[in-house]
Amino acid sequence: MKKSTRSLHLFSFVALLICLVPLLQACGGSSGSSSGNGPVTITVAYQQFGPPPYYEQQWWQSAKTKIEAAHPNIKIKLMPIIADEGSYYTKLDLMLRSNNAPDIVREDSFLVGSDVTAGYLTPLDSYLNNWSDYKNQWFPSMQKITTFNGKNYGVMDGTDVRAIWYNKDIFKKAGLPTTWQPNSWADILSAANTIKKKVPNVIPMNLYSGVPMDEASTMQGFEMLLYGTKDTLYNYQTGKWVSSSTGFKDALNFVKQVYNPSNLLGPTNDITLSTTAGNTVAQQLIPQGKLAIDIDGSWLGGNWETGGAAPWPQWKDTMGLAKMPTQNGQDPKYVTLSGGWAYSIASRSAHKDQAFTVIQEAFAKDLLGKYDIQTNGIAPRKDIVSLPEYSALPNFPFFTQLVNFTQFRPGFPAYPKISVQIDNAMQQVMSGKSTDDAMSSFSQSVQSIAGADKTETHP
Structure with missing residues (x-):
């Protein structure tokens, strides 16, 4: 009988251990856990898509080798x-x-606010405040873009900016200067009208607009105009969305002038109101010499490089760049917008100190600089500009200077829905609706999305 009882107790003890093992393992927290006194494992997640080379993988593999050795x-x-x-x-x-x-x-810096609101990310201020490189080398705009409700949640690995691309050959045919820098919206429209009169069979300008091109319409199109006025989309001082303003109406009026059917300056609707408008502009219209002016992103030249989607060796001599002016040339005289990606620490990470050490080491000048060069990304660190390989990239010194005064989209959960309503307003004025009516519809939509108490109007 005793032998039977002892066996039963032994069986119960083993069964208890088997049940406890998963629980004990779960107590280790996230995938960054370790056992005993061994090294801590930090897991790094990132996107990988399309054909190789995978530069993100190469960067982190180099960082892994360096960090694990140190x-x-x-x-x-x-x-x-x-x-x-x-x-x-x-x-x-x-x-x-x-x-x-x-x-x-x-x-994506665009979604930091949403993920913070969902409770996914760790505030990094206590770490960043003690990282001299970050405070001194990251552009202030690149520090602000990952800040939400007064706290910073990420470190930018690269960014982009927007400017005006123009075809020098077409400008020469139109009698316009091939070194061109417009000082106001009126200068842009004047050049487009001159091209329309003097260079037939050429589209004078492209401004992304309407619902099909989604965020490209909002960011490359509308916000490049709105942020050049005295108004904005979100008032950070009051914490409210600006549902109507003089600047919003003026930006819509610019769109209306570009797409006025009686004096069309932009592409026809079959191009503009298509989800493939970006590819058509970058890979067909521009390299084929059929578009004179394009308000677009810093990444555009990548299409025309060897191995790009539309190789065009002559582009470096043919295409000029100008900064986007504010509405009337008022200070700060120029405007651009930035997006880009950052690395953050998950709120559920069990080893946040070690995770930040990994970020700090991976974002060293040499490692991050090589990554930005490979990806044709605009560097968020000022000192990367001094790397010869970076300075040699076509137009990158020009683009990097724009980061000094760049702006960015409001990183709040309501923004994606409000962005769609901006595209709707643009498409409405393209189809003949008045700017007042389009802005009124937008205002009502924003109040519905954000709540009337979270909106304000600027007369």
Whole structure:
């Protein structure tokens, strides 16, 4: 009988251990956990999509080798998420909600506010305040873009800016200067009208507009205008969305002039109101010499390089660049907008100190500089500009100077819905609706989205 009881107790003890093992493992926290006194494993998640080379993977592999050699207590596990952009957001969201969230995640700066609101990200201010490189080398705008409700949640790895691309050959045919810098919106429209009169069979200018091109219409199109007025989209001092303003109406009026059917300066609707308008502009109209002026992004030249989507060796001699002027040339005289990606620490990471050490080391000048050069990204660090390979990239010194005065989209959860309403307002004036009526519809939509108490009007 005793033998039977002893066996029963032994069986119960083993069964208890088996049940406890998963619980004990779960107590380790995120995938960055470790056992005993061994090294801590930090997991880094990022997007990987399309054909190689995968520069994100190359950057982190180099960082992994360097960091693990310098910090024996840290091991890095790379976690590429194979997905297009939309699917990446969805998969990352699911990961950040799980008990095994990655320690470090690649965040679109556009969505930092939403992910903070969801409770996914860790504020980094206590770390960043003690990182002299960050305080001294990251452009102030690049520090602000990842800030939400007064706290910073990410470190930018690269950015982009927007400017005016123009075809020097077409300008010469129109009798316009081939070194061109407009000082107001009126200067842009004047040049477009001159081209329309003097150079037939050429589209004078492109301004992305309407619903099909989504955020390109909002950011490359409308906000490049709005942020050049005295008004804005969001009032950070009052914490309210600006649902109607003189600047908003003026920006809509600019759109209306570009797409006025009786004096069309922009592409026809079959081009503009298409989800492929960006590809048509970059890969067909511009290299074929059919478009004179294009308000677009710093990445455009990548299409025309060897190995790009539309190789065009002559582009460096043919295409000129100008800064986008404010409405009437008022200070600060020029405007641009930036987006880009950052790396953040998940709120569920069990090893935040080690995770920040990984970010700090991976974002060193040499490692981040090589990554920005490979990806044709605009550097968020000022000192990367001094790297010869970076300065040699076509137009990159020009683009980098724009980061000094760049602005960016309001990083709040309501923004994506409000962005769609901006595109709606643009498309309405394209179709003949008055700017007053289009702005009134926008105002009502914003009040519905954000709440009447979270909106204000600027007369």
